[in-house]
Amino acid sequence: MNRRSAILVVVGLVILAAAAYAAVAVGIRDGRMLTEPGWPVALWSGNDGLMAEVIRHLRLPRCAAALLAGTALAVSGLLLQGITRNPLADPFLLGISGGAGLSLVIVNAFPFLTDLFGWWILPAAAFAGAQGATLLVLFLARGTGGKVSVMGLVLAGVIINAFCAALMTFLVMQFEPLRMKATSIWLAGGIGYFRWNNLALAAALIGFGLIYTRLQAASLNAFTLGEEGAALVGVDATAVLYRSTWVASILAGTAVSLGGLIGYVGLLVPHMVRLLAGRDFRNTIVLSAIGGALMLLIGDTAARVLLAPEEIPVGILAALIGTPLLLALLARELRS
Numbered sequence: 001m002n003r004r005s006a007i008l009v010v011v012g013l014v015i016l017a018a019a020a021y022a023a024v025a026v027g028i029r030d031g032r033m034l035t036e037p038g039w040p041v042a043l044w045s046g047n048d049g050l051m052a053e054v055i056r057h058l059r060l061p062r063c064a065a066a067l068l069a070g071t072a073l074a075v076s077g078l079l080l081q082g083i084t085r086n087p088l089a090d091p092f093l094l095g096i097s098g099g100a101g102l103s104l105v106i107v108n109a110f111p112f113l114t115d116l117f118g119w120w121i122l123p124a125a126a127f128a129g130a131q132g133a134t135l136l137v138l139f140l141a142r143g144t145g146g147k148v149s150v151m152g153l154v155l156a157g158v159i160i161n162a163f164c165a166a167l168m169t170f171l172v173m174q175f176e177p178l179r180m181k182a183t184s185i186w187l188a189g190g191i192g193y194f195r196w197n198n199l200a201l202a203a204a205l206i207g208f209g210l211i212y213t214r215l216q217a218a219s220l221n222a223f224t225l226g227e228e229g230a231a232l233v234g235v236d237a238t239a240v241l242y243r244s245t246w247v248a249s250i251l252a253g254t255a256v257s258l259g260g261l262i263g264y265v266g267l268l269v270p271h272m273v274r275l276l277a278g279r280d281f282r283n284t285i286v287l288s289a290i291g292g293a294l295m296l297l298i299g300d301t302a303a304r305v306l307l308a309p310e311e312i313p314v315g316i317l318a319a320l321i322g323t324p325l326l327l328a329l330l331a332r333e334l335r336s
Helices: 003-025 039-044 050-084 096-109 111-117 121-140 150-173 177-187 196-215 217-232 237-259 265-277 281-305 314-335
Strands: 026-029 032-035
Touching (some): 050 150, 050 237, 050 281, 096 150, 096 237, 121 150, 150 237, 196 281, 281 314
Antiparallel strands (some): 026 032
């Protein structure tokens, strides 16, 4: 990591810490927004009052879930844009998010599954759906000699995503109004409330993805030369393509299990990071993780308080903010 990137990492971590402190301090009571800047004192003093319980079991886990989901989405997007050399690649483009969403809708279509296995079947189904979609995309993308091509990967992903979206719409239309509303809210994206042991599992999966991406930084850099160019510098392009797609799927599936279908984070953050730190994966991995965590944390906090006591699905808020930002980046690219 060069000096500029190291400075950006330090600055990003400071901003992220301040944003996390503020996110935990902001809450809603009696339909009104309130701030509790002294929450660390109430939490660490051993106080078992209402504020300490709310912070310990609701606000802190939700803040951690937003940080984890944002990190996973941004790094997944960075990986997919790197291996496909497509600046518009993200978990939605390759059908990963679509598979996760379809699995959750299927579970909601059979309520007895939730009664039988408990609430955790929902995030587990989302994660399994993401992996199933990835397996299908990799199978469809196989070309001559069983090799997976970038073009085949993108085309197969678009097909799977369109199929999953159509099937999700059909199934949701069959639900009764209350179940339809609950499912639609989840599909619109929203960070839920989780227990710490669930977050620990998510953190382990995301940590694995971050470590893999960092270890493969040199190989991922070689993909800027194309698959044939990567092979010329000693990189097994097919193996890296397979492994990176699976890791991106694990990251995206974990993010979907935490917050539903949230777009633009995996698409926008890698673009902004490359503008600041260049295209070297050794510099962009950590910055993307920080940027994604910061973007989703701020978005989730805003979603909680803007129309309090109602919540805006953070996926909708991300789209409303991300669209003009992406258009601005597009205009910049066209001018240059």
